[in-house]
Amino acid sequence: MSFSFFKPSRPKTPLEVVKATKVSLMALDIKTVVEVKALEKAMEEIEKNFVTMRCMLSGDGEVEPNADQVLQLATEVCKEDVLILLVHKLPILGWEARKDLVHCWSILLKQKVDSTYCCVQFIENHFELLDFLVVCYDNKEVALHCGIMLRECIKFPSLARYILESASFELFFKFVELPTFDVASDAFSTFKDLLTKHLTVVSEYLTAHYDEFFDLYEKLLTSSNYVTRRQSLKLLSEFLLEPPNSHIMKRYILEVRFLKVMMTLLKDSSKNIQISAFHIFKVFVANPNKPHEVKVILAKNHEKLLELLRNLSVGKGADDDQFEEEKELIMKEIERVSGLPNHDC
CATH class of the missing domain: 1.20.58 (Methane Monooxygenase Hydroxylase; Chain G, domain 1)
Known part of the structure; x- marks a missing residue:
C-alpha cells in the first residue's frame, strides 16, 4: 500500500503578501466586476490576504511574528502604495476584512525602518488619506473603523498637526453632535486626542487659529445636547489649563x-x-x-x-x-x- 502526502505550501514572503493584497484590492476597480459571483470572489481574496498579513504582523497565537518580516512588510506596503488602497477601499470591504485592516494598520504605523516610521512618512507624503478618514465619520458603516485608524495616526505629532490645520478639522464640530450616539462618541474621542496628545502642537495651533477655533467651540458649550455640553466643558478645562496653553488661557x-x-x-x-x-x-x-x-x-x-x-x-x-x-x-x-x-x- 502506498501513501501520498500533500506537500505543505511554502509560506509567502512579505513581498508576495503585499503584491497579492494589492492585486485583490485593485480587482474591485475592474469594470467587469459586476456579477455577484465575481464580486464575492474578489472579497474572498481580500479577506484571505488580510488574514495572511495579520498573521505575519502579529503572529497566529502559537508562533510569534518575525521582526525582519514585519519590517519588510511595512516597507513593501509603502513601496507598492498599498496604504492608499487600504484607506480608499475601506468603505466597500466586508466587516471581517475591515477588522483585520484596522488591526494591521495600527501595527504598520509603529514600524521603524532606519530610524524612520516608514508608514507615517508615507502618509506625510499623502496627507489626503487623513482627510479621507476624517470625512468617513459621515459614513455610519465605517465611521468606527476610521476613528481607530485616525487615533493611531494622531499618536504622531506630524499627522496630528496636519489634521488640526486642515479644513477637515472643522468637520469634528459637526461630527461630535451626529445623531448616532456611537459615532458621535467616537468622533469626540478623536477630537479629544487631537487637542490633548501633543501639547506643543496644540498650543501652536490655538495661537494661530484662536478666533475661529473658539467661535466654533462656543457652539459646543452652548449646545442643546447635554452630552455635548458636558464633554466639551470637561475637555476645555483639560487643554486650556495645560501650562503650554497658559497664554491662550490668559487671552480667553x-x-x-x-x-x-x-x-x-x-x-x-x-x-x-x-x-x-x-x-x-x-x-x-x-x-x-x-x-x-x-x-x-x-x-x-x-x-x-x-x-x-x-x-x-x-x-x-x-x-x-x-x-x-x-x-x-x-x-x-x-x-x-x-x-x-x-x-x-
Missing part, C-alpha cells in the same frame, strides 16, 4: 462673551456641568488683571452669582475641602468687585 479669560458662557453653565440643571463650569469661571474671577468689562459683569450679577455658588458643592469626599476653600475665595473676590465704585469697575 479677558473675553466677556466667554465669561457669560461660563455663568450660563453655572446655572445648568446638571450638577456635573455646574462644577466643571466653576473650575473655568474661577479663573476669570481670580485673574488679577480683569478687564473693566469683566468687572462690570461680575458686579452687575454678583447677587445671583453668590447665591449660585453658595448652593454649589461637590458632596462629601477628599476634594470637598479644597473646593469649598476655592469657592469661598471666589465669592470674596466677587463681593470685593461688587463693592468697588462704578468708575473702578
Whole structure:
C-alpha cells in the first residue's frame, strides 16, 4: 500500500503578501466586476490576504511574528502604495476584512525602518488619506473603523498637526453632535486626542487659529445636547489649563462673551456641568488683571452669582475641602468687585 502526502505550501514572503493584497484590492476597480459571483470572489481574496498579513504582523497565537518580516512588510506596503488602497477601499470591504485592516494598520504605523516610521512618512507624503478618514465619520458603516485608524495616526505629532490645520478639522464640530450616539462618541474621542496628545502642537495651533477655533467651540458649550455640553466643558478645562496653553488661557479669560458662557453653565440643571463650569469661571474671577468689562459683569450679577455658588458643592469626599476653600475665595473676590465704585469697575 502506498501513501501520498500533500506537500505543505511554502509560506509567502512579505513581498508576495503585499503584491497579492494589492492585486485583490485593485480587482474591485475592474469594470467587469459586476456579477455577484465575481464580486464575492474578489472579497474572498481580500479577506484571505488580510488574514495572511495579520498573521505575519502579529503572529497566529502559537508562533510569534518575525521582526525582519514585519519590517519588510511595512516597507513593501509603502513601496507598492498599498496604504492608499487600504484607506480608499475601506468603505466597500466586508466587516471581517475591515477588522483585520484596522488591526494591521495600527501595527504598520509603529514600524521603524532606519530610524524612520516608514508608514507615517508615507502618509506625510499623502496627507489626503487623513482627510479621507476624517470625512468617513459621515459614513455610519465605517465611521468606527476610521476613528481607530485616525487615533493611531494622531499618536504622531506630524499627522496630528496636519489634521488640526486642515479644513477637515472643522468637520469634528459637526461630527461630535451626529445623531448616532456611537459615532458621535467616537468622533469626540478623536477630537479629544487631537487637542490633548501633543501639547506643543496644540498650543501652536490655538495661537494661530484662536478666533475661529473658539467661535466654533462656543457652539459646543452652548449646545442643546447635554452630552455635548458636558464633554466639551470637561475637555476645555483639560487643554486650556495645560501650562503650554497658559497664554491662550490668559487671552480667553479677558473675553466677556466667554465669561457669560461660563455663568450660563453655572446655572445648568446638571450638577456635573455646574462644577466643571466653576473650575473655568474661577479663573476669570481670580485673574488679577480683569478687564473693566469683566468687572462690570461680575458686579452687575454678583447677587445671583453668590447665591449660585453658595448652593454649589461637590458632596462629601477628599476634594470637598479644597473646593469649598476655592469657592469661598471666589465669592470674596466677587463681593470685593461688587463693592468697588462704578468708575473702578
